[in-house]
Amino acid sequence: MNIKELESAYKELFPFWDKISDEDKQAVCENTVSVSYSKGTTIHDGNECLGIVFVRRGCLRVYIMSEEGKDITLYRLHPGDMCMLAASCVLQSITFDVFIDAEEDSECYVVNGCALSQVNDRNPDVKIFMLEMAVGRFSDVMWVMQQILFMSMDKRLAIFLYEESARNNSDTINLTHEQIARYIGSAREVVSRMLKYFSNEGIVEVSRKGVRVLNKNRLKELAF
Numbered sequence: 001m002n003i004k005e006l007e008s009a010y011k012e013l014f015p016f017w018d019k020i021s022d023e024d025k026q027a028v029c030e031n032t033v034s035v036s037y038s039k040g041t042t043i044h045d046g047n048e049c050l051g052i053v054f055v056r057r058g059c060l061r062v063y064i065m066s067e068e069g070k071d072i073t074l075y076r077l078h079p080g081d082m083c084m085l086a087a088s089c090v091l092q093s094i095t096f097d098v099f100i101d102a103e104e105d106s107e108c109y110v111v112n113g114c115a116l117s118q119v120n121d122r123n124p125d126v127k128i129f130m131l132e133m134a135v136g137r138f139s140d141v142m143w144v145m146q147q148i149l150f151m152s153m154d155k156r157l158a159i160f161l162y163e164e165s166a167r168n169n170s171d172t173i174n175l176t177h178e179q180i181a182r183y184i185g186s187a188r189e190v191v192s193r194m195l196k197y198f199s200n201e202g203i204v205e206v207s208r209k210g211v212r213v214l215n216k217n218r219l220k221e222l223a224f
Contacts (some may be wrong), residue, residue, distance in 0.1 A: 003029050009109070012080070015053065016125035024119045037102035046097025048077070049089030051113035054082045058106025061182075063099050065177035072185040075140045076103065078167075084133045089113040148185050156221035157194050160180050160184050161204065174210040 006029045011017045017025070026174045036054075037043055043060065044050045053060070060077040062085060076082055085098045120126045147156045160183060164173050175183075181191040195211065203219055205212040213219055 006109070007056075010192070014129065016123065016129050019125045020119065020123050024123065027115055027119055028111060029113035033110050034114075035110055037106045039105050039107065040103055041102045042099065044086045044098065045101040046099055049113035050086040050100075050110065051089075051116055052082055052084060052087050052111045053077070053100070054109040054111075055079050056107045056109060058108075059103040060099050060106060060108075061103045063101075063182075064096065065099055071099070071182070072144065073183045074098065074144055075137070076183070078157050082133070083137070084130060085137055087113050087116065087130075088142065089117050103176075126145060141179055143184070153190060153194055154197070154222060156184050156186070157191065158219050159224075160218050161211065161213060162216070162223045165219075166215070169215040171216070172210060173213070176210070180211075 003026075007017075007025065010025075015079075015101065018062065037058070037060075043053070055077045057079055060083070061073055062075055062077065062083060063071045063073045065071040074085075083100065084126045086100060120130060125215075157180070158182065161173060164175070165171055173180075177195065178188045180195075181188045184191070195204065195206050199206050201218070203213070203215045203222070205214055
């Protein structure tokens with residue numbers, strides 16, 4: 001792996017990079033691997049400390065799973081995003097298991113958790129950054145829980161469609177009903193019924209290719 005390329009990337013990603021020693025910088029780089037994941041691959045099953053995952057290309061889904069096998073998507077990771085919740089050996093306060101799947105063919109940097117934990121212990125700036133990242137992700141998790149517990153299904157679906165359209169800068173959302181249901185923690189049948197209702201109201205158009213937003217203002221009213 002190109003160490004200079006890694007150092008350049010980490011200088012952009014880590015606000016603490018210029019505050020740690022050259023030895024710690026080298027330790028982080030030497031314990032980073034570049035990994036390619038095929039679509040559908042389970043990257044992390046909650047049983048070990050994976051470390052920090054940086055997405056360079058593709059999309060990963062982070063979720064929790066019940067004993068009955070029902071899963072709830074916590075958030076998705078896109079190029080430039082990083083995941084801390086698979087680094088329980090770095091942050092012992094992470095006491096629940098998360099799962100990570102590759103939603104698309106993806107390329108990632110993965111920093112070994114044990115090596116990062118040692119750097120973390122020696123550098124307060126690293127520890128602060130890790131905690132801030134974890135708090136940010138927990139906020140994402142609480143937002144998901146708030147939607148599931150307190151929001152109606154039409155509002156949850158409207159929020160998802162509106163945000164997905166904005167993120168992709170496109171009125172077309174190329175996702176199946178099953179995928180949408182997984183992302184918002186619902187059942188496919190429920191999503192299909194709600195999309196049919198949105199379609200009848202002229203808010204969206206549903207086809208085999210996915211969902212096309214027809215009335216973004218109306219969708220925004222439902223969402224917010």
